[in-house]
Amino acid sequence: MTRQRAARRSGPPSSDRDAAAEAALTTGALARRLGVAQTTLRTWERRYGIGPSRREQGRHRRWSPEDVARMEHMCRLTAQGVTPAEAAQLAMADSGRPTAAPSQPGPRRRTPGGFRDLPLGQVWPESRGLARAAVRLDASAVQIQLRSAIDAYGVVVAWEQIIAPTLHAVGRKWATADESYVEVEHLLSWHVSSMLRSAVAPAMDGRPPILLACMPEEQHSLPIEALWAALTERGLPTRIFGAAVPAEALESAARRTGPGAVVLWSQSRETADLRVVRRLLALEWGVRGARSHPLALLAGPGWAGTPPEPGAGRLTGLASGLALLESLFRTGT
Template sequence: MTTGALARRLGVAPTTLRTWERRYGIGPSHRDQGRHRRWSPTDVARLEDMCRLTARGVAPSEAARLALSGTRPSKSVAPPGGSRPRGIGSFRDLPLGQVWPESRGLARAAVRLDSAAVQAQLRSAIDTYGVVVAWEQIIAPTLHAVGRKWATADASYVEVEHLLSWHVSTTLRSTVTVPGDEFPPILLACMPDEQHSLPIEALWAALVERGLPTRIFGAAVPAEALQSAVRRIGPCAVVLWSQSRHTADVGVVRALLALEWGMRGARSHPLALPAGPGWESAPSEQPGAGRLTGLASGLALLESLFRTVRTPTSTPPPTPDPDPDPDPTRHGAT
């Protein structure tokens, strides 16, 4: 294997592999004529052992010594002092199932709380595959596995989930450049009590990656603030994310569908698009509302909708009403 491929498999940065080779002598057994490193199956097995040991809290120098000596890591191995990190074992404890190698590499890095490796894995995935494939095949499966492990292991793995979520959010926001708005944008928001915003952040990044004008308001947007934003912006669609059933409020959808803006005789209404598992058991949508069921399919629907909006033969969208509330302090602005 090449160094880059091995780094993705192990969930470490390539610079980490070079550092381990320089400091601890745990390097590749072969170099080709161009002096490029090539890692044999034996080399890979040693580094996998080292990663398992460091994930259990063993110092890298001791982990390298054990890996090079052929001593197989056991559950009894503990860091100096006789204690192991609370409740954390190997990434193999995560319920990943059948996933891409990049997902396993990301899980390894997250369990070790290796921020640099997590960031490198995420950046490489998005640069290589694009936002949609990276999210559906690599990021989301890892997030779900960590979440399921957290749910069944008391407070264990909560730090893994928080670190991974932070870097996913940071990488999504730093990967794309926001385009200018020439047409009514797509508005993305979480429901008023919904704190989980990563899925719509992925949708935002995928839309921006395709050059579509988008506004995102993130987690827990109050219903009144959302209605005010819709009247001011006049979006071509509003996506409402709900992760859990208790945040899926059909009343918010109905209120949005009742809004209108523009000149008399040419009034416009928003298209409301509930998204997320929270809506699965909600009552049927009102007329004028659809539902997004996945990132790829939802993105295709929104792209199709936006092409319709910006078709030259279509009627130009009416200008949204100005902010009906001229006093910004009324909503807590400073």
């Protein structure tokens, strides 16, 4: 009897705890399951206190089955029209967790008043036109603005001078104005992605392609889609695999295609995993005596805090990255 009480006090066996830890989801996996962006989950945690119940020092955040059920409940409520703040409180109350006051209390959600509310700063007139259409949720006008910008200036200039500044302004406004610009950000991002993907990929011509992929936990793919569109515009052989590419799938694609370079995008430090890069750099293909290894190029702000990795280069922007990749094809490297 004494041993039974001791067992109850000591908690579940270590094997049970290990199984529970194994069942926990990363933020990227939870975002895919819920169909929301990772940034949305982080915003909800920061504002409403609804996040993973446990954190382990030195490891990425993990969401237990109870955490997942709570977030699914919150998503169901928001889909029914409940505000995120109220949905978070209800979801936490129903799960028995104490509710947390929003970190930035303020007035209830409002509809965006106009594009002048966006922190655009000094931008091109086309960026202001795109922002105006996005805030009105005028999908047709957004498409026209994007098509006109790319046709007039090309992908690189359109992205750096018109599209990216507008996306950043909408994102900053969303982060500081409760949830009143979420729909603007989603509509604009969707149409930007659709426009970039509308480029026609060049036919396979025997040259080693450039592989573009997001890191395994990375959902933010718009910048690498812009790089794909720019490379395609110049007729360079490119393969893009989009968001959250599993490491094993990336390695398989590299072995099958023998790429001239592999670009790995990471938006945040949480997704910048050098172990994936090292596994990729260790690959080789070709006949004995003439083995080839991939050239890995790391792109995105997530890599800023990581140490240099031997054999891996860095891309610091769309224009400079495109120039580097074009030079690789000119030299045949």
